[in-house]
Amino acid sequence: MIGEDRIGLNNRFIKVFQLLEERGAIIKNDRKGRGIGDVAEKILGNRGYGHIVRAFLNENDKRVISYSQARKFCREFGINEDYLLDGTGTPFGFDLPRSSNEQGNFTRGNILFTTVEAFAGSTLGPDSFDTEDTSWFSLPGLQGNGLVAFQINGNSMEPLINDNDLVVCREVDRLETMDDNDIYAVKNNGSLWVKHVQRIFHGNRITHLKLISANHLEHDPFVEEVNMHTRLYKVIRKISDF
Structure with missing residues (x-):
């Protein structure tokens, strides 16, 4: 049975993956170095394992990313390990926060x-x-x-x-x-x-x-x-x- 810590790790992986997609660092169907097969090669060692990465991204699938795979993902894409592995800090280490005024704090x-x-x-x-x-x-x-x-x-x-x-x-x-x-x-x-x-x-x-x-x-x-x-x-x- 998958522990809660691994489920939390995988949920953070899904979030970071989506952020990288928004930034254009990952394009799932890309064939020029940024596709899901390229992600699989970097963290799983084989371009043909794209279906496994897709399984990680499916919250209803029982397969989840491991800690060793998550560390490789961090190194390859510049992700803050503290965030992905432990849930502390921000995904990219030093992402500037939004203005405090927008958060209702005027002081x-x-x-x-x-x-x-x-x-x-x-x-x-x-x-x-x-x-x-x-x-x-x-x-x-x-x-x-x-x-x-x-x-x-x-x-x-x-x-x-x-x-x-x-x-x-x-x-x-x-x-x-x-x-x-x-x-x-x-x-x-x-x-x-x-x-x-x-x-x-x-x-x-x-x-x-x-x-x-x-x-x-x-x-x-x-x-x-x-x-x-x-x-x-x-x-x-x-x-x-x-």
Whole structure:
């Protein structure tokens, strides 16, 4: 008999699978690398086991995903293991919450402040946002959802952004909508940088991002490959001497 913990695990798998479909990371009938057969190959080791994945997605089927398969799913699709395995946190680790005002809380603020320092000249370890305490605040003129603030530690963006400055960023929904050469926080492969960013295209597809420091005499530009886990947050305000 399947235990309640496995049923809960499978229910969370179904939810995350649906979220990945909404994001376009999985397209069930796709034959170009994002189909259900591709999911089966990644977590079950065989493209022909797509019917088993479909069974996992059927709440009325007795077959449910195992913990080892769920861990593979997390690694392949950038899912927060704490959420999928234990039900804690959020599916993608650091998904920005909706505005507190929309939730009926008018005192908390709509900007999420994290104590994680965004190293402008170096990187953060994976899942850093998930383990730090957070708080909320608001600023005049900054409304809406998807706002996050953190403190800079490094000199790579001087003189535009200095060591210990606080930056407020707004989440970017799609890379196609970003503006080349503006300043963004780039979260990719477990690391976070604050840089000028330029898109690099292969045909009509964005394949890489070029990250450029304002302090170019000490910090060389570099290129990061774009994948389904890449996230951008546009820097919209800087606060010094706070």
